[in-house]
Amino acid sequence: MRSKVETIWMEHYKELERFIFSRLKDTDITNDVLQDVFLKLHGKIDTLKNEEKIKPWLYRVTRNTIADHFREQKFSANTDTMASESEINANERFAGCVQPHINKLPDIYKEALIKTEFQNYSQLQLAEELNISYSGAKSRVQRAKELLKGYFKQCCNISNDKYGNILNFDVKKDCKLC
Numbered sequence: 001m002r003s004k005v006e007t008i009w010m011e012h013y014k015e016l017e018r019f020i021f022s023r024l025k026d027t028d029i030t031n032d033v034l035q036d037v038f039l040k041l042h043g044k045i046d047t048l049k050n051e052e053k054i055k056p057w058l059y060r061v062t063r064n065t066i067a068d069h070f071r072e073q074k075f076s077a078n079t080d081t082m083a084s085e086s087e088i089n090a091n092e093r094f095a096g097c098v099q100p101h102i103n104k105l106p107d108i109y110k111e112a113l114i115k116t117e118f119q120n121y122s123q124l125q126l127a128e129e130l131n132i133s134y135s136g137a138k139s140r141v142q143r144a145k146e147l148l149k150g151y152f153k154q155c156c157n158i159s160n161d162k163y164g165n166i167l168n169f170d171v172k173k174d175c176k177l178c
Contacts, residue, residue, distance in 0.1 A: 005042050008054060013038070016062055019120075023066055036065050059120035094158070094169045097178035101151045104177065109144035116141050151177075 016037060021030040040061050048057050102110060111130075115121040121129070127137035152158060155175035159168040171178040 005045055008045070008058070009038060009041065012055065012058055016058065019059070019062060020066060024069070029069065033062075033065055033069050036068075037062050040065060056119040056121070060118075063120075094156075094166050097152075097156065097171070100177040101148055101155070104151055105144055105147055109140060109147055112137065112140040113144035113148065 013034065017030060017034050020033050020037075021027070024030050024033065037058075041058065044061070048054065102113060105113065112126060115126050115129070116123060123137045123141055124134055126141070127134045130137065132140075155172055155177055157168070157170045157172065158166060161167055
């Protein structure tokens with residue numbers, strides 16, 4: 001007879017593996033991160049308060065494990081390949097501004113953005129949960145991103161590289177959120 005952890009793992013590991021690989025693009029590292037996620041699942045399953053939320057919980061654990069991997073990589077990388085201290089500081093300062101700007105969004109857009117970007121709902125799952133059409137869900141997420149981008153443009157000067165990484169981030173003097 002399978003344990004609760006084994007059952008959860010068998011239902012979700014392939015999907016998690018694809019999710020991790022889509023971010024890391026390396027099979028060996030994907031397998032290492034996937035194993036870490038399994039160990040965290042096994043060790044922390046008791047912290048899950050609502051079993052209906054297993055999928056968002058698993059994805060949060062997975063995203064955190066991927067972030068841990070990148071943090072470890074930064075510390076072990078050569079100084080030639082490490083991000084400059086100003087890039088790290090720009091990213092940290094920008095990260096501190098994200099939540100206040102998201103909170104500024106109208107509730108319907110905030111909910112759509114949080115569920116699809118942070119709780120890893122697909123837009124189809126969002127549509128089903130909110131009882132709206134799939135195209136309505138897609139439009140809502142797109143509108144949320146456009147509004148958020150507009151808020152940042154009003155408040156901040158951001159320069160990116162071609163991959164979207166923040167190179168420089170400055171808050172305008174009249175911004176009250178960052």
